[in-house]
Every structure is written in structure tokens, then in C-alpha cells.
Amino acid sequence: MAAEKKATRAAYGETLVELVEQGIDVVAVEADLSGSTTTNKLGAAHPGRLVNVGIAEQDMVGVAAGLSLTGHTAFTGSFAVFGTGRVYDQIRNTVCYANLNVKIAPTHAGISVGPDGGSHQMVEDIALMRVLPNMRVLVPADYYAAKAAIKLAAETPGPVYVRMGRASVPCVYEPGKELEMGRAYVLREGSDVSIVACGVEIDEALKAADLLAAEGISAEVIDAFCVKPLDEDTILASVEKTGCIVTAEEHSVIGGLGGAVAECLAAKHPAPLERVGMQDCFGTSASYEELLVEFHMDAAAIAEAAKKAISRK
Numbered sequence: 001m002a003a004e005k006k007a008t009r010a011a012y013g014e015t016l017v018e019l020v021e022q023g024i025d026v027v028a029v030e031a032d033l034s035g036s037t038t039t040n041k042l043g044a045a046h047p048g049r050l051v052n053v054g055i056a057e058q059d060m061v062g063v064a065a066g067l068s069l070t071g072h073t074a075f076t077g078s079f080a081v082f083g084t085g086r087v088y089d090q091i092r093n094t095v096c097y098a099n100l101n102v103k104i105a106p107t108h109a110g111i112s113v114g115p116d117g118g119s120h121q122m123v124e125d126i127a128l129m130r131v132l133p134n135m136r137v138l139v140p141a142d143y144y145a146a147k148a149a150i151k152l153a154a155e156t157p158g159p160v161y162v163r164m165g166r167a168s169v170p171c172v173y174e175p176g177k178e179l180e181m182g183r184a185y186v187l188r189e190g191s192d193v194s195i196v197a198c199g200v201e202i203d204e205a206l207k208a209a210d211l212l213a214a215e216g217i218s219a220e221v222i223d224a225f226c227v228k229p230l231d232e233d234t235i236l237a238s239v240e241k242t243g244c245i246v247t248a249e250e251h252s253v254i255g256g257l258g259g260a261v262a263e264c265l266a267a268k269h270p271a272p273l274e275r276v277g278m279q280d281c282f283g284t285s286a287s288y289e290e291l292l293v294e295f296h297m298d299a300a301a302i303a304e305a306a307k308k309a310i311s312r313k
Contacts, residue, residue, distance in 0.1 A: 008107075009036075012146070013038035015146075016075065019150075024073060027049045027075070028074070029052075029063045029077070031077065036166075057078055057082045060077070060078060061094060064076045065098075065102055068102050073103070075102075076103070077107070080108055080110075083104060084128050084129060091135075096159050099158050101159075103162060105150065105161070105164065106125075107165065109250075110251060111283045111292070112166055113165075114285070117283065124252055126255070130228045130256070131255070134158055135159045137160075138152065138162045140163070141169075172202055172203055172223075183231050183234070184224045186234065190242065193219050193243075195209065195220065196246070196257070197248040200250050205302055208299040211299055212307075217306065220242055245265070250278075252277060254280060256277065
């Protein structure tokens with residue numbers, strides 16, 4: 001039976017409603033995209049808790065910062081290209097510098113935006129958010145992980161980035177999944193190579209492990225959903241066992257999960273590393289599935305990277 005497919009963004013609005021109904025003082029600030037990001041569900045259920053500032057993303061972050069100073073847990077919306085790139089100064093100097101309780105939670109990140117093209121396919125956002133002091137970075141793999149990540153962000157004081165996408169992707173977790181800040185999760189144990197992935201690349205990594213198993217190669221698959229703070233202990237324990245590692249992300253290989261793992265290995269346990277992701281380039285317009293193949297980010301590409309890493313041991 002095929003896995004259930006849902007977009008991570010589909011978890012956003014409904015989870016905000018659930019948080020309000022659990023007694024958490026959540027508000028959301030949107031920049032004229034509440035239908036696409038699904039924050040309109042919060043507005044429909046609790047009209048006073050959604051503020052739409054119009055096409056003014058800098059104002060969106062500023063208003064969220066102000067609401068956080070009055071005791072609210074404030075979430076922002078928009079698409080990732082606008083919700084991180086256009087507002088970077090406000091996130092840095094207003095939210096992170098003051099360590100405010102604002103959650104940057106845009107949707108439509110990565111190449112899964114598909115036909116919208118390279119201008120809207122934000123593949124630099126994890127790097128931008130990861131470098132900011134006080135910011136935590138969460139990249140959920142599927143709909144259920146996104147629900148857990150949004151709840152975790154609401155429960156965690158201070159700035160948190162939650163990255164969500166447009167495309168419907170297979171669910172790898174069961175309903176009710178809970179996640180912990182700073183944890184990575186071993187989804188499949190193996191002995192020959194470690195595959196550390198995040199976001200929608202988790203499903204591709206699991207498929208790659210199946211491809212490798214058919215060739216007699218045992219791959220360990222780890223969901224590093226929390227890119228910052230990174231669970232170095234879990235990753236290092238895996239690479240000490242397997243001797244080599246592959247990272248896979250729907251993001252530039254520069255500064256994202258691949259960069260974070262490379263920094264960890266260089267400092268604590270040098271080992272052969274191959275990074276699957278956007279290779280210092282912009283995206284283009286096509287279907288999500290076509291783009292995964294075009295940019296060598298599908299299961300077959302991950303399997304090839306794993307074999308290359310193994311050959312370097």
C-alpha cells in the first residue's frame with residue numbers, strides 16, 4: 001500500500017488552531033498569502049489571532065516582534081523566499097538580536113515549489129537561519145513531523161525557524177509523532193554507510209537505502225530534522241560504525257545540513273562525506289519529481305553518492 005501523501009504546509013494552520021484550543025497564546029502574522037500557507041484556518045477559527053499586513057513582509061516580522069513583546073507566541077508566514085530573504089534584516093536585528101519569542105515559519109521552501117521556478121525556489125534559507133545567534137532550525141520530513149515541529153516551536157522560548165513545503169510528499173511518520181529539540185532520529189539501522197537527511201529528502205533517503213540493500217549495501221538512515229542545534233552525538237555514533245556518510249537536503253549543499261555535518265566531522269571525526277543537494281545553483285521551472293532527477297537529489301542519486309562515499313573509506 002502506498003504511503004499517505006500530504007504537504008508539510010498543510011499542517012500549519014490547523015496546528016495553530018489546535019495550539020490555541022490547548023490554551024497556548026498563539027497569534028500569526030501573514031503577508032497576503034494566508035490561503036497558500038494555510039494560516040487562514042487560524043483566521044477562520046479565531047479571527048482575532050491572524051493579522052494580515054498585506055504584501056509587506058518586513059512589516060510582518062516587525063508586527064510579530066511587537067506581538068511577542070505583549071506576551072503572545074507569534075508565528076510568521078509567507079513563502080520562504082520572502083519570509084527569510086526579503087526580511088533578513090528584521091529577523092536578525094529585531095527578532096534574534098533581542099531573542100524574541102517569534103517563530104519564522106514560511107512555506108513553499110526548496111525546489112518542491114516546482115513550476116514557480118528558480119526565483120521562488122528558496123534553497124538558501126537553512127543557511128541564512130542557521131548562522132543567526134539564538135535561532136533554532138527545524139526541517140520536518142512530512143505532514144506529521146511538521147505538526148510536531150510547529151508544536152515544538154510554540155513550546156520553545158525564543159526564535160525558531162520551521163521550514164515547510166508546497167508539494168505533497170509521502171508520510172514517513174505515524175500520526176501523533178512527537179519531536180525533541182536537538183534530536184536526530186535513526187529511521188533505519190545500517191553498517192556500511194550513514195545517510196543523514198532532512199525534510200522531503202527523508203523519503204528519498206529511505207528509498208535509496210532500499211536500492212542499496214538490493215546491492216548488498218547496508219545503509220543507516222538518520223532524520224536530522226533539527227539542523228540547529230544539530231544532534232552531533234547521534235551522527236558521530238553512526239559514522240563511527242559505518243565509516244562514511246552522505247547528507248541529503250532540498251537546499252544548497254553550502255551552509256545547510258551538509259555544511260553543518262561537514263563542520264561536525266572536521267572538528268570531531270573526519271570521514272568521507274558526500275553532499276546531495278543543490279550544487280551552488282538556482283532552480284528552474286518543472287514538476288517537483290522532474291527537478292529531483294534534474295538536480296541529482298532523488299533516491300538513485302543518493303544511492304550513487306553512498307557508493308562513492310564507501311569507495312573513499
